[in-house]
Amino acid sequence: MTVLKIENLVCGYDPKKPIIKGISFSVKDGQFVGIVGPNGSGKTTLLRSLVGLLKHQDGSIIIGNHHIGNLDRRELARRIAFVPQLMEPIEGFTVEDLVLLGRIPYFDRFTFETDDDYEAVRWAIEELKVGKLRERQIDELSGGEFQRVAIARALAQEPRLLLLDEPTSHLDIRFQVTICKLLRKLRSHRSIVATFHDLNLASRFCTKLVLLKDGEVIAEGHPDEVVTPQNIWKAYRIKVQVKKTDKTQKTRYVMLP
């Protein structure tokens, strides 16, 4: 089933100079889609318009069966959750407090968190394997721990679609792989769209890649089809060799000297 369908999407900050210039792609149930492309290609802008932070100028975004414009904020927040590149740690909050913020779209004006909400929080914390940190203060966590907690917060929203803006960019390689493995596991419950800088990481873990350049899709599909010397030359203007690694049979590129 299609979770997200984008058609001829145009968006940006200045109506005269759109950053995303008419792109289309779709995300199906259980897919882990990586958005890749050079700096300034519009990756973050695309995510911002999907999560409702930026009104699109043309085209359509369809979430499940609903046009994004027909969903109110809370309905949208129950369907799509967003993990920004950098989230501010809140002084005085524990991990559980922070993850509980993800339940806000489910509260009514005069009600507060119920047992169901705590159940969802517990589930999200377990999924991200941060159970041991539940009572810890947010500002005492390491970068990798904090990123997992930030994802748990988004997961507590119980979204159909989880959007992440460069989830690995501030992490060392060990945590990059940890986070990607967790995301790959999470996609069994919900679809994931994440932007990446590291093509190798993205092609190893994503089920589908969308390669952007200057606000347009230049390649889309299975990582093997997207990560080719021709596409990378088109997007980044660098020459690479593409190889399959022996063990995993995953595509990876090697930069030529």
Next chain:
Amino acid sequence: MIRKLKKKEEWLAIAGLAGILLLVMFLSLFLGSVLISPVDLLNSNILWQIRLPRVVLAAFIGLLLSISGVLLQGVLRNPLADPYILGISAGGAVGAAISIALGANFVVLGISSVPAMAFLFSLVAVYVVYKLSQVGGRTAPETLILAGVALSAFCAAILSLIIIMTGSLQSIYFWLLGSLASASWSNVITVIPYALVGAGVAYFYSKELNALLLGEEMAITLGVDVEKTRFILIGAASLMAATAVSVSGLIGFVGLIIPHWIRLIIGPNHRVLVPISALSGMLLMVVADTISRTILAPMEIPIGIIMSLVGAPFFLYLLRRRRIEGK
């Protein structure tokens, strides 16, 4: 070190504070410029017509100011915000002073002209400060404070002008000092609805205030209508501050000290922060008022002076701490 309270502990803390508040209010009834034996006091007008309304008024002024501070700090995402520091109280005082100087004492929609004018002018003040906070996205907290300082100075000048032009020195000067000496049951009745409605709004918007802890954009992705929330909560904060000003004049720093202090103890979760700050604000004002009545008895020191003596150094300490932490 902040320790998170368990659900049960939250209720215990709230009930305990409420108990302490009632006890302190009760004790404070027996202290004052005239020392009377408790038995005689029970039968005297001093207790029922002077001290009781005054103690109750002090408590509700404390609630108004502390919740106003919680709301402003939360919505402006600025830990140094407070109705007094941002010049909102001073704006309200100008409105109230104009109303008094003109001798206008009409009633609009059940609101008498003095609080109505105070509210109107404090809204103007908050609008100016708010617009300044909007320039270029997020302003440094200190910029907002400077805007508040300038606004307060401007309002003080207008107040002085009104005093000179009308010669109504006595009645207006009281606004500059902040005092509960004119407390009466009618004042109490004016204040209570605003205090209760304001506290209710703050409590039931605590999820929005919590979402805002993550920043405005993250609050939007959590389904919060940030514009509407800001409009309602800044409106509520101004109304609460204006109500306090119209009755008791300029009392500073309550809205700054209380939320800060409470946050250091129980953390920033507004669902707990709001009720505990409300009760602590009430307690602080009852204690401060008792001191103002007794420390130099039979003379009375306006409570605004006491709060500034305590609050200003606290504010400086906060500024210094922020500098050290580099935040």
